[in-house]
Amino acid sequence: MLLQSKIQYKHYEPGEFTSIAERTLAEAEELINTYPWEAQRYHQPIGFTSPSISFRNMEGDHLKLALGYNQKFNLYLFPAQQKPRKKTVADLESAIKDVRDFYHGNELEGFKQERFVFNPKKHFETKSFEYQVTPKRAWAFSWFRLGFFTLLTLYFPIYEGTAFAFAAFFPFWFVFAGVNLIFLINYWWYERDTIIKITAGQDNFWISRNGNVLHYNKKDVKEIRYYKSPGNRNPWSDNIIIELILRDGQALKFTNLLIPFYTLLGKFQNTPSNCIDKAFPFAR
Structure with a gap:
């Protein structure tokens, strides 16, 4: 029987996996036995997203074998349409027994339900990590900037109920929302x-503009420059232009509408960043 299996290493983010393939039970056991468990333990938090090997059956159930505390291993079972469960075992051989049962479709015992796990699916399902401008992204980017400030500037004119009040407050709307x-x-x-396709755990990333795909490596990025309007109380200070400065002098430019700024920073752990004040950081 073939089941899908995939790997996570240190510094991977939820939904980031590699070596995704259909494997037999024998191949799965070899994968488990050759995975660098001890090397991955060093300075690594324990949780749903951590160094691990995940398996998925035809019914959509997930089983993740991950590191545990005190040289132990955690098994996370996420049955389709149910809440995740957890089991801690003393050694790798005990974990492999549960993997075998999962392959054979046997009932897994000793798992206890994990409570208060928000959106557990993100820890088991593969994410594409392709960032682009969609209506959903545009809404997340602008609802507060536009909606809140529009309501704020309309409050007093509606309260007064006069045409003069509407005319008087239009400049406020333009500054805060317009x-x-x-x-x-x-x-x-x-x-x-x-x-842009970029993850936290892997160095290679690519950017596509007008269908032209160019590949890059994080090690070639010497600095992250970002341009924003100074002052936290500035109504448009959350609009940011980002430049990835390469060692050859090339600048890869995009905006925080394409990818949230702090999401991007989290993918460059050891790259310095430099903020440059710009009153109106327009893209062009």
Whole structure:
């Protein structure tokens, strides 16, 4: 029987896997026995996303073999449409017995339900990590900037109920919401044909513009520069231009509409960043 299996290493983020393939039970056992468990233990937090090997059967159930505390191993069982369960075993051979039962479709025993796990699916299912501008992303980027400030600036005119009040408060709307709308349109137009695929755990990434895909390596990025309007109280200070400065002098430019700024920073653990003040950081 073939089941899908996949690997996570240190510094991988939820949904990031490698070596994804259909494997027999014998191949799965070899994968487990040759995985560098002890090397991956050093300074590594324990949890659903950690150095591990995951398996998925035809019914959509997931079993993840991961590191545990005190030289032990954790098994995380995530049956389809149910809550995740956990079991701790003393050694690798005990864990392999559960993997065998999972392959043969036998009932797994000794698992206890894990409570208060928000969105457990993200720890088991593979994510593409392709970032692009979609209606969902545009909404997440702009709902507060536009919606909240629009409601705020309309409150007093509606309360007063006069045409003069509406006219008087239009400049406030433009400063608090209108400028952010201009940024949204500018960033969307700049990124409308751009995709970036990048993960936290792997060095290689690529950027596609107008269908032209270029591949890069994080080790070639010497600095992250980002341009934003100074002042935390500035209504448009959350609009950011990002540049990845390569060692050859090339700058890879995109906006935080394409990928959230702190999401990107989390994928470059050891790369210095430099903030440059710019009153209106438009994309072009």
